[in-house]
Amino acid sequence: MTKTGKAIALSLGAGVVVLLLFKAVGQLFYALGRMLQSLSYWGEEAAIAATVILFIYLVFFDKD
Numbered sequence: 001m002t003k004t005g006k007a008i009a010l011s012l013g014a015g016v017v018v019l020l021l022f023k024a025v026g027q028l029f030y031a032l033g034r035m036l037q038s039l040s041y042w043g044e045e046a047a048i049a050a051t052v053i054l055f056i057y058l059v060f061f062d063k064d
Helices: 003-032 034-061
Strands: none
């Protein structure tokens, strides 16, 4: 697998795992109330941002 292919696979895999974790936390927050549900929205946004940052790092800065 090429470096770019590895980076894409790593970032997508990590992004999905983080997103699933935040979804689970979001469900817990939903059960606790609407105020906490709004926090789970920001958790999902943070997961997406982390995926993009990881992708950029792996493609441009990881010198494997």
